Amino acid sequence: MYRRREATHPDLGLISLPFNGTLDSGNRWMILANEIPWAVVEDEYAKTMDATMGAGTINARIAFGALIIKEKLHITDEETAQQIKENPYLQCFLGYHSFITEEPFNPSMMVHFRLRFPMETVSKINNLIVERRLGKKGGAGSDSAGPDDSPGSEAAADKDNKGQMICDATCAPQDIHFPTDVELLNDAREKAEQIIDVLHENREDRSATKARTYRKKARKDYLNLVRKKRKTRREIRRAIRKQIQYLRRDLSHIQEMAKDGALRKLGKRQYRNLLVASEILRQQMEMYKNRTDRIDGRIVSLSQPHVRPIVRGKAGKPVEFGAKISLSVVDGMCFLDRLSWDAYNESQDLIAQLEAYRRRFGVYPESVHADKIYRTRGNLSFCSEQGIRLSGPKLGRPFKIRDEMIKMIREQRRVEHADECKRVEVEGKIGECKRRYNLGQIYEKLKPTSETAIALGILMTTLERILRDSFILLWRLVLRILHLGRVWIGLGHNPMAFTLGEI
Numbered sequence: 001m002y003r004r005r006e007a008t009h010p011d012l013g014l015i016s017l018p019f020n021g022t023l024d025s026g027n028r029w030m031i032l033a034n035e036i037p038w039a040v041v042e043d044e045y046a047k048t049m050d051a052t053m054g055a056g057t058i059n060a061r062i063a064f065g066a067l068i069i070k071e072k073l074h075i076t077d078e079e080t081a082q083q084i085k086e087n088p089y090l091q092c093f094l095g096y097h098s099f100i101t102e103e104p105f106n107p108s109m110m111v112h113f114r115l116r117f118p119m120e121t122v123s124k125i126n127n128l129i130v131e132r133r134l135g136k137k138g139g140a141g142s143d144s145a146g147p148d149d150s151p152g153s154e155a156a157a158d159k160d161n162k163g164q165m166i167c168d169a170t171c172a173p174q175d176i177h178f179p180t181d182v183e184l185l186n187d188a189r190e191k192a193e194q195i196i197d198v199l200h201e202n203r204e205d206r207s208a209t210k211a212r213t214y215r216k217k218a219r220k221d222y223l224n225l226v227r228k229k230r231k232t233r234r235e236i237r238r239a240i241r242k243q244i245q246y247l248r249r250d251l252s253h254i255q256e257m258a259k260d261g262a263l264r265k266l267g268k269r270q271y272r273n274l275l276v277a278s279e280i281l282r283q284q285m286e287m288y289k290n291r292t293d294r295i296d297g298r299i300v301s302l303s304q305p306h307v308r309p310i311v312r313g314k315a316g317k318p319v320e321f322g323a324k325i326s327l328s329v330v331d332g333m334c335f336l337d338r339l340s341w342d343a344y345n346e347s348q349d350l351i352a353q354l355e356a357y358r359r360r361f362g363v364y365p366e367s368v369h370a371d372k373i374y375r376t377r378g379n380l381s382f383c384s385e386q387g388i389r390l391s392g393p394k395l396g397r398p399f400k401i402r403d404e405m406i407k408m409i410r411e412q413r414r415v416e417h418a419d420e421c422k423r424v425e426v427e428g429k430i431g432e433c434k435r436r437y438n439l440g441q442i443y444e445k446l447k448p449t450s451e452t453a454i455a456l457g458i459l460m461t462t463l464e465r466i467l468r469d470s471f472i473l474l475w476r477l478v479l480r481i482l483h484l485g486r487v488w489i490g491l492g493h494n495p496m497a498f499t500l501g502e503i
Helices: 028-035 038-047 060-073 077-086 088-093 109-116 119-137 181-201 215-226 233-260 268-290 346-361 377-385 403-436 447-490
Strands: 164-173 308-314 317-330 333-340 367-369
Touching (some): 028 088, 060 088, 060 109, 077 088, 077 109, 119 447, 181 233, 215 233
């Protein structure tokens, strides 16, 4: 049972500490606590719970705040619980009114927290924070907007395009070993052998003979190939054929044993492994017969069958295995526009990203900065109709350069260079997500928890930007105070005599 709680923020002066101290209101966790819409977090969390029956559970602020702490500090689930136990600032961030000395929850609960905050919920919270911040700054991409021109207002909807949008796509690779056909078949064979053992132990007829699996011979054939430094295509193909035969024999034994209803003895994970192993066998047999390395919906991991190969074409990493995501950046704030486990052409997302920009800010952007792949005829036609300038060179063959065109070409190249310099910002956001917030290697195993981890990484870039802006404002205030102090000293006054209103 879930009991709703008021989304109140504890008074910094009232939280009780064992050493009778007080907390600094300028601490980063105090700043972040004021930026997160806890009421929305509470509402979304309550939708996943039953308010009429069941035992009480951990409240929404602790659950969502713990996920933010883990991503911000780049630590494990176990370390997250320990840090919360030891740090009063983290406890205040989570809404505690007094200092506690025990772990707030079991570290295994972090998995359930990620399941209760799906990707859509985290993206919604991120969008609310970004839209509120950009609204305070006076509009998307503009520092001169008036008080009635904030994004989404009626006054902004009647104006021309405003702001800039930067978009790009990348891959968030999963933590799996590099897949090969032989290793994948060997993993499936071992899981099938474990299932045969379980089914045989739970047979009603104790005198029945156990099915022969040839597991020692199959293991030996597998090791004979993987231990070779140099493998020929013929040797690899022969090893694949043998592993296919072993796996097909094991699955046929399971099929015979299943006639008596023995599959009811399997656990949830074992039954899923059986289904995945059957699909792996089908895919590998089809690729073996057709002598190809490609098939639709190809499984590359037995434990994570939702992962797909994403061809990137990058130097050193031509193929990555994980989710492909489309991002858009507005005024340094990042949005997660699409996440897919199957490969797709990111140019298909541009129109949807522009419509999302219009829903958020009431107008289309003045310009869009993106790769050349986004400059399709459909995207160019849509941008032309809406008065949006899409960066990049024109389509078609390059025209012959004449003397009277040199000035125009130089101006065009200058604009293209400025657009490219602006577009690089999204590359920095992608690098920040991958280096600091785990998008370079997703360690979560389940599909929904992996999606939540990716959305949290995008959210953390927004919160980090807010912290940087707060730090910059603080230093501007300090410099302003020092400047006024020097002026007052020069005029013969006491530097500490001016009031806060004069600052």
